[in-house]
Amino acid sequence: MATQWILFEMFQVLHEVPFYHVLLEGGLLVWILWLIFHKSYNPKELQQLTEKEKEQLIEEWTPEPLVGNVPQNHPSLKPHIVSGKAGKYMNVNGHQCLNMATHNYLGFVGNKDIEESAVKTVQKYGVGSCGPRGFYGTVDVHLDLEDKLAEFMKMEEAVVYSYGFCTIASAIPAYSKRGDVIFVDEDVNFAIQKGLDASRSKIRFFKHNDMADLERLLLEQAELDRRNPKKAQVTRRFLIVEGIYMNSGDICPLPELVELRKKYKLRIFIDENVSFGTLGDHGRGVTEYYNVPNDEVDVISCSMEWAMATIGGFCVGSSFVIEHQRLSGLGYSFSASLPPLLATAAIKALDIMQTDPSMFMKLQMCCQHVHRALSSLTLLTLKGHPDSPVKHLYLRDPPNCTDHELCLLNKIVDFCIEHGVAVVTAAYLPVEKFTRRNSIRVTVNNMLTEDEINNVAAVLEKACENLH
Structure with missing residues (x-):
């Protein structure tokens, strides 16, 4: 009796539900069962390679290099080597240089x-x-x-x-x-x-x-x-x-x-x-x-x-x-x-x-003095705020090729290092949002004297003249 009653109830429900609804659910049920039991492919039907064909494919395969072709004159292949602490002075590539490259603004390195x-x-x-x-x-x-x-x-x-x-x-x-x-x-x-x-x-x-x-x-x-x-x-x-x-x-x-x-x-x-x-x-x-x-x-x-x-x-x-x-x-x-x-x-x-808050006033004075000294360069253009300890120098008459421009700036940097002033070209990754023009980045610290700042400007000027 219980089984008959259940069947009767199911018949009543199916009779009351619209036919299109039953058809849709039945179709969905069949589709789900097909997805569960259907195989997208039969492994036995795949073409089996012979041992000779496998060896031939392995011999013909050439892996892509982990690193792409890099020019031999790329700056990254010739890094500047610093020996010892990067304080007011530092040893770069064997040259004792005044440090105008690192961000030691307050001179705390070596304190x-x-x-x-x-x-x-x-x-x-x-x-x-x-x-x-x-x-x-x-x-x-x-x-x-x-x-x-x-x-x-x-x-x-x-x-x-x-x-x-x-x-x-x-x-x-x-x-x-x-x-x-x-x-x-x-x-x-x-x-x-x-x-x-x-x-x-x-x-x-x-x-x-x-x-x-x-x-x-x-x-x-x-x-x-x-x-x-x-x-x-x-x-x-x-x-x-x-x-x-x-x-x-x-x-x-x-x-x-x-x-x-x-x-x-x-x-x-x-x-x-x-x-x-x-x-x-x-x-x-x-x-x-x-x-x-x-x-x-x-x-x-x-x-x-x-x-x-x-x-x-x-x-x-x-x-x-x-x-x-x-x-x-x-x-x-x-x-x-x-x-x-x-x-x-x-x-x-x-x-x-x-x-000692006076160190900040001294730093500001050095920043402004550096700004005035670098503004007088004839072949380089200075950008940056006078109160900023970070300055950028750009070629006043740059070549059309950015790689050539970077090469010229690196030659100026190398000349400066050889003559006792450490500066560096600004480095940017190629994945950055905006393309930036190549420049020499100069940083200021509060340990600089007036004579040292004037000497930095003189060495940069001489480096540009030597390049031309």
Whole structure:
């Protein structure tokens, strides 16, 4: 009776359901069964090669080279070899040279106090932490460094990364996701570009330091938001710039950027790799340089590998913004933490910066003197802000071929090294977003004297004359 009742109920259901519905479900069931039991091919039907045919195929196969053809005169095949510390002077290819190539802005490389603090830390903690910050990689000196950085930058909180490059590259995708919009200067460095790629956001590049072009893009986005208000409610907008642009030596117009931020409701990130420790009366960077309140900026990212002469990087901002990176910043969560000796070296560098703020004024004077001296060169054009410790020199009359231009610049660099001045050509990867013109990059430190700066300009001038 139970079986008959079930069959009766099924018949009633089938009778009530539309015929096309039953036909569709029956067809789907047959298709699923066919997919499960059908084989796309029969291995037995494949043509079997003979041993002779296999040997012939192996003999004819030529693997592609792991590395493509590289010209024998490629600069990477003839690197400049540095022996010893890269302080005010360094030994390059056997020549004792005045260092105008590395980013030792404050002269901390070789500082005895910093070295002694690092040695004591090695004796106490060893050389590494052997784990990420969230997995037994946090040492007390990491927390001390974060507290001191937040205090120095006058921000609520700081987070320390173990590698300078990954700091901004991890901070950007920690906040900006697919569907968000990022407005970014076209001259930003490679680390920012990698962060943009990782964010998967919509990227809108504006012309370098061109506020009119930026506002044009912001107006276009505002019009899109007006047409689609529902989407606009869930779209976040970010503005990313550098304090001092590594690729040009220019300083960003922060007051104008802040006004646009307020007007169009943007979140602003500043990468201060170059400007930290070089701009402002106390070296706090571009916000102090322009006297802009820190709360006008959402995140400030800095590398400790340049002005502070150690390794790693950090981000500072409000507590609820920075805490988010401890779970979402991939470079923080999944990288071994900063070795304790490098953290204490950074702490000591901060102490020196706070004890003697006159070093920043001296650096500014050196930057301006270098700018005046290099502006007088007859065959090279100088670009960069007078207050920037990074300068770029371009051939005044460049050839049409970029490779030839780079070759000429490398000859100038080689001449300078042979005559006691270490400079370097700016290097760019071919995968960068924008093609940049070849240049000689000159860096400034606060240990330079007036006579040394004049000698640098004289050697560069003589190198150009010798080339022509």
